[in-house]
Structure formats: C-alpha cells, structure tokens
Amino acid sequence: MDITDPMLLRQIIMDHYQYPRNKHAGDAHHNHMIHMASESCIDDIKVWATIENDKITDICFDGVACTISTASTSILTELLKGKSIEEARTLIDRYFDMIDLKNVDLEPLEEAIAFYQVGKQANRIKCATIGWNAMKQIIEESEGKHD
Amino acid sequence: MFDVNKIRQDFPMLNGKTMQGKPLIYFDNAATTFKPQTVIDTVVKYYTEQTANVHRGDYDLSYQVSEGYEAARETVARFINAQPREVVLTSGASAALNLVAYGWGQKFLKPGDVILSTEAEHASNILPWFKAAEVTGAIFEYIPLAQNGELTLENFKAAMHSKVKVVTLANITNVLGYVAPIKEMAKIAHEYGAIIVVDGAQGVPHIATDVEDWDVDYLAFSAHKLCGPTGVGALYGKYELLQQMDPFMLGGGSNARFDICGNILLKNPPYKFEAGTPAIEAVLGFKAAIDYISAIGMENIMAYEHELRKYLMSQIKDMEHITIYNPEAATGIITFNVKDIFAQDAASYINSQGIAVRAGNHCAKILMDMLQTSETIRASLYFYNTKEEIDHFVQVIREITLEKCVDLFF
Structure with a gap:
C-alpha cells in the first residue's frame, strides 16, 4: 500500500467510518467485553471478543464514536479476527509504535496504516487507539493479567 | 464608549x-476566559511585592495583603449587590455549590424532602445534590424543560409543591444559554418555604447580577469565567443561612478557639468557611477582574x-x-x-x-x-x-x- 497517497488513506478511513465492519452488539458467545468510555473524549464504545484456545475467533464493537475511533476500531476487528493471541499482540504493539511515530515496518498493519499520521492532531491519538486499547485489555484479561 | x-x-x-x-x-x-494584563499584573505583584499570609502576621506586609484580601471580598459583594459578610471566597463555583449541598443540604434535608432542579444543569450543580439526597433520603425531581430546552415559569410553577425544600439551577445554562426567570422563581420557591440556590457560573460573567433584588438564597460563581484567575470563586449566601450551615472543611483561620477536649468555637461567617491558606494571589486577581469588567x-x-x-x-x-x-x-x-x-x-x-x-x-x-x-x-x-x-x-x-x-x- 502506498502511504504517500493521502487520497487512498482517506478513502480507507471514510469507508470504514461510513460502512463500519463488525459494528454490532456482542452476544453470549463472546467471552470478553470491555466498555471504553474515555474521560477526556466523547467516544463511548464497547468491544466484544471470543477467545478460544489462544485464538481470537470473533471481534465486534458498538457505541457512539467519531470517524477516527470508528474507522480504527473497524479496521482492528478485520485485522485481528482469526489471529492467534501472539500474532494479535505483535500487531497491536506495532500499531502503537506507528502511532508513536517509531520507525517500524507498517506492511503487516494493512489498512491500519491509514492512521500513521494521526499524531499530527495530538488530541485525537486517543480516538485512534480506543479500540486497540480495548483489545489489548481483553488479551491481558484472557491471560489473567488484568486486575 | x-x-x-x-x-x-x-x-x-x-x-x-x-x-x-x-x-x-x-x-x-x-x-474559561482570557485575562487582561491588569489581572496578570495583580497576580504577579503578589509574588514579587506583597507575599505574606492573610490574617496571620503582626507586620505591615501581612496587614496590607489582608486589607487587599478583604477589599476583594467587598468588590465581589458589590458586584452582585450583596454585603461583604455574605460572601465566602472559595476555590470556584464547584466548591461553592458543593459547600451548599454539604453544609446546608446534608444538614437540613430529611427523608422525603424534594430537591428540584432541571435536566440542563452542569454536573457541579447536580452531583453534590445527588450525594445530599443519598445521605439524607431526600428525593430528586426535575422541572420539565420546554421543547426548545428552555425553563419556563409555567413549568416551574407546575413542578413546585410543598415537599420541595431546595430549588437549585443555573440562571444561564452552560449548554443552551437560556436565561432563567430567577427573580420570579425565587418568589414562588419562598412561598412554598423552599430555598433557591443559583449556579451563576455562566450567568454572573454575562449579565448584571443582583442577589438582593432577585432575593435568591445562595449564588455560586467562578472568577476564571469573568477574566479572573483560576482556582477562585465565591459563594453568596443569606447571612442567616450561612450562620446555620456547616463548613465543608475545618482548619486554620476558620476557628476562634478550640481545646484539648475537642470543643471548637468557629468564627462567624464567612470566615468559618475559609479554613486554610487561600489562593491569595487569585483572590487579588479576582478583584482586578471585576474592576476591569465593571469599568466596561x-x-x-x-x-x-x-x-x-x-x-x-x-x-x-x-x-x-x-x-x-x-x-x-x-x-x-x-x-x-x-x-x-x-x-x-x-x-x-x-x-x-x-x-x-x-x-x-x-x-x-x-x-x-x-x-x-x-x-x-x-x-x-x-x-x-x-x-x-x-x-x-x-x-x-x-x-x-x-x-x-x-x-x-x-
């Protein structure tokens, strides 16, 4: 993907905002749920996941959120669904490195690279990471690390 | 001009x-609002030329800053047409509203008493009363707003009844900016024996405020929304109510004497509410801000x-x-x-x-x-x-x- 083409990246964000993937409430088959209601912004989303045998078999989310929160979480659900915990953790770490403007290989992040410049609007970093933080917490919880 | x-x-x-x-x-x-140079200078001057505590020392510097502190109280009082002894200097409108809900609400409300407010209130004027209701067994009721979000006198009259002990609301709301008919509401509240508490955070900086004419029981506001420093504000209260209510905090400056048996003799209002060293430079800046906007x-x-x-x-x-x-x-x-x-x-x-x-x-x-x-x-x-x-x-x-x-x- 050509990250120097802003039109393409904008298209990705617009597409995931206007037609978010996996955006619906979870149900009984999801064994994890995190409610993210940030104190500092308006976004109020819930993320559900099914984790079985160290594998993420399903992710969905629902709630009220801005373009960046919605699109970044939508992209996350597509990217991490079907991945092992280990793969997911590596991708999440890579995503946060990208947000922190660290020099990492962006290719594995697929459409999530649309947010590589989100740091230009510092007050919106939390929007681009809300779903990713939720997933990070879910993984920790599934491993019993969450307190 | x-x-x-x-x-x-x-x-x-x-x-x-x-x-x-x-x-x-x-x-x-x-x-919040921007500050004119005169407010900034006043704040800085306290640190460069006037540093001393208030009401503490028997030396010129402390005397002068204490005088300045009380002059600020007088200016605040005049600005809302109150008496200086009816003005408690607080850390802001939130502290002032909490003080009323705690010191009056938690002390005097009884199970079944009603706290009447609106759905347009700022958290600072709702949450302290939620707490007072929880502690005392009082009940929360809302005056229905008109379709456009405005509070009308008709709706207020219809919501008022003899169980209502406190009416608490903003005279200008922070989301919709409507001006509530406070004077008329105060009259009706008093007819039912209720007190009326006004959150003036958005009102006082923008419209002329007259607590005596409006006949409200309490009014809270912040300096920083009227070109003053952050961390300072005021609670106006009718003196009799201030005498009855409890302070939120106890400490230095609020008591006249105490002994080893735990007997405390509090000072008279407003001093009994002002324990601890206040934000002196902010209080002085508060005065400068009111002087500035009053001149306009x-x-x-x-x-x-x-x-x-x-x-x-x-x-x-x-x-x-x-x-x-x-x-x-x-x-x-x-x-x-x-x-x-x-x-x-x-x-x-x-x-x-x-x-x-x-x-x-x-x-x-x-x-x-x-x-x-x-x-x-x-x-x-x-x-x-x-x-x-x-x-x-x-x-x-x-x-x-x-x-x-x-x-x-x-």
Missing part, C-alpha cells in the same frame, strides 16, 4: 497568538454579546447542513452540529482553522438525552470577540465537509 479593538489590546492572548499556524479565534468562553459595564457587555450572537445567528441559521439547538437563546452560547459529521471531528477541523470551540456533552450529560444527540459543538462568545472573527468562523462552518475533517490526518 464600547470599543472592542481597544479592549482587545488589554489581553495578551488576543495579541498575535496563533493556533495551528492561524490567528487564534477563541470561542470557548463558557469554559455589564450592560455594555450584555448588549454587545447579544449583538454578536444575532450577527452570528443571522448567518448560520439558514445553512442546511447545520443544526442549531438553541436558536432563541439571548446569550453568547451557540450549540450546534454539522449534519453527518461527529461533533469532535467537526471541532478538530474548526481547530485546524485556528478556532477554539468545544465538542462534547459539556458536563451536562442528562441534557443530551433531551436533545437526542450524544454530543454537540458549542461556540461561546465574550465581549472581546469581534464580528470579523465571526465572519471567519462562518466561512469555516460553511465550507466544512467530512472529507476535510478526515484530511486533517494526512
């Missing part, structure tokens, strides 16, 4: 400051803000992609959304054009249910804003699109 260009010269934040590389336009005055004149400020609002409304009211939630309000608060753009996305774009507005639920979370939106954008004006700034804002609003909001990230 009101001359906005001359006024702007008094504010360092209005002289050459930029945001996102563009001249700063500050339309978030309901959150509250009538002039009101008239000019109204004119600015009319000017802004006339340009955006017919824009099809803009939803305005308070078209009829008289004050400088304009609450709106851009259709199909999330408020925070729109606010970010507006920020990228150098304009500060607020997106969110503005600490009035229950109002958002009534407006049927989870968030709005609020532009709030003050007397140092100009028609030129509004022109620029209108241009930005006219041209905003979802694509432009997303493009900020590339």
